Amino acid sequence: MARLSPKSFDILLTEINRRVKENPIDRIGADLVVSRLNKRRSPSGDFLTRSEIEELLTDQFPDFNPKVIDQAARANRPPGALKKIFWGGAVLGGLGGVVWLVNLPLPMIRQPVARTAPLLLLPSYISMDYNYRQAIALVEQADQLVNRATAITDFELGSEKALQAQHHLDKLPVWFLGYYPKAYCNLLGCTWRFTFDEYQNARKLVGRMEAQIFQEQNAYQALQEAQQALQVATAQYNQAQSAADKETAIIVWQQAIDQLRPIPQATLSGKNARQQLTTAERDFQQQVGFVAGRLQGNTLIEAAQIFASKAANEAQNPPHSQLHWQQVIEHWDEAIKRLQQINQDNPSYLEAQTKLAQYRSNRRQIEQRLQDERDSVAAMDRARQLIVEWRQLTASSNPSFASLNNKISEVIYTLELVRPGTTVNAEAQELLQKARHTRSQL
Template identity: 90%
Template sequence: MARLSPKSFDILLMEINRRVKENPIDQIGAEIVRSRLQKRRSQSGDFLRRSELEELLTDQFPDFNPKVIDKAARANRPPGAIKKLFWGGGVIGGLAGVVWLVNLPYPMIRQPVATTAPLLLLPSYISMDYNYRQAIALVEQADQLVNKATAMTDFELGAEKASQAQKLLDKLPVWFLGYYPKAYCNLFGCTWRFTFDEYQNTRKLVGRMEAQIFQEQNAYQALQQAQQALQIATAQYNEAESPADQQTAIIAWQQAIDQLRQIPQATLSGKNAQQQLTAANRDFQQQVGFVAGRLQGNTLIEAAQIFASKAANDAQNPPHNQLHWQQVIEHWNEAIKRLEQINPDNPSYLEAQTKLAEYRSNRRQIQQRLQDERDSVDAMERARRLIVEWRQLTISANPNFTSLNNKISDVIYTLELVRPGTTVNAEAQELLQKARHTRSQL
């Protein structure tokens, strides 16, 4: 006959499906248990005892409902077993009081019994075996979740498993660890050597995991705080209406980046923080670089405007001599030089180019004024020399009318080269009027 009856299988399967429906994370453990139960259905031999059913289930479901296990065990008993148990119960009932007494959790009772009649401590051995097996299974599950975590939920579940393991370890009779239950293990095949060192190592492992989980939880909280600070700082920066507000937001932004950098890199949150740190630094450099570029561009534009204003003021109320016009040009050169320092990738580049075109046009006008001043001064000097030559012709012994007329015409032509708005224009106009009158009298 099969070791697991269909009725018992259905009872267990119904409970497993219910657990999976309530908690999908148990799906993997459910598949393992289903496979075990199916295998027992196809095996021939003695019916599975309750302890064997429990062993099949509780390594994957430590908190499996014991009432369901009891129900499945009763459904899996061979015909006539209930009747045998009824008659045997009378005999066992007589010993129940004694067994209950010797299994009380008091060393003064258990130690003598462990030496003389260890089988009477069978309930203690069963409890110790069960708690130890479940503790080890939970420790392994917690270790798997903690050391191979991909999300904070893994650490939370690992913390739950570690807590359950710790509770089971607390139930173990530590004083009893030196009394290895040989008779029990010969009957039930213990797979462990329950020693104090083993117990201590298991407790240390749980302690290390709890410390690691605590560190991960702190790192996760730090990550969330840094992320929130980063979001607030970037929002403040985008909404800033003045340079002072932008500067305040930039400082908060940098502080949030520093918080990301301080999260321990050995933690899962620290690894996530490193990935976010790269993006945060990139965004910070782009945005702050934009602001820095605009500030630099604005500073250069303001400096250029100072020189341009000086040049415009000095150019007022002409005429001016050549040195004065040269100084005005130098002011325009300085203004243009500042604007030319603004690179094409600077946010202020277009504004700078607009002003640059204006300043260059103004400089060309002043350069023309300077050239007009130079030409007019040169023309005035030539006109003066021609006037001296004309006067010399007029006082000669036999003045030639043609020569006088040609010379005065040269004087008039040269004076007409003097441009308006120059320093010699007034003198030139006065001499030009006299020269024209003189030519009309010849």
């Protein structure tokens, strides 16, 4: 494991903090770089070279001050490192043609060379080193953006980073992952060891992030469609005039709300959809509950009006029999029963109470007409019985004036009990006239 001295670390950290203070948007990249530098402050291992320090910084800060890098490298460079670099360059320069040949992407050439003369594969190692570092850095960035996303733009940028990481992973020779380039690492220092498991884990992580990003993008699109549908539905509901239009708008509104439910809750859009679903359902219940109550109230009022109209029609053109008046009362009872079903919290409650008071008053009037009919019929029946008794009295021998007068007066009193507007009133008036005339002749 390569090592970074405290002095070199402090030099780099000071410059990083200065950049973040000037541009806070660099905070994510700064955290990644500081994390890398901390990992390389191990108490054992080779010192980092300038190029390695630069690689740790430039993927996040391409314009990092080269003078600061030089200063950190001087504070961290171990003795004798330059000799190793110059010696390696001389060897490679003398074997240019051979180096080009053995670095061809042919396993049959590279594998024997890796076992016997691994230094000849320095260009391949450099390429592997670069692509490995880039892949790891980009995977870290993509992981930060995807798993700590606060907006869809984070996923879009994470998708770009994941694609770039995949590009660098594709350039790593899978067949060569098991060979650790000792000579290269001795010259330049390595913080990595190519292994198949590490390579596979990186690929799996990128694959999972790509799947997650795809799911997030689909969820975001579904959320956008649901939000648009909600806006259209609420506008349609607010513009509806008739009850039928309201009912149609309510159906569309419910369908728009239902579009929020299938959005996966594990996604960022799913979490936003949960919050919007709660608000949408609350608004829907308030509005639709009001409309549903009014529709129900209006339906009951219309039903009551049907019975009231029938009762009013059948009460016209009196007199009517007791049975007829009883039927009229039953119609008023049905109308009143419909209005009594409208609860106090119903928007139509006040209208229903107004009609209820009117209908009860009408019913009492019909009850009085029914009672008048009953009393009049009873009085008429009694008068007929008294008339029979009068006739029997007059047919007897020598009836007294007092008995005749009392009987005819009782007949008149009973007939006068018959109320106007009843079915027996006409007959009663005719008999009353005759009875009064008879009494005057006594």
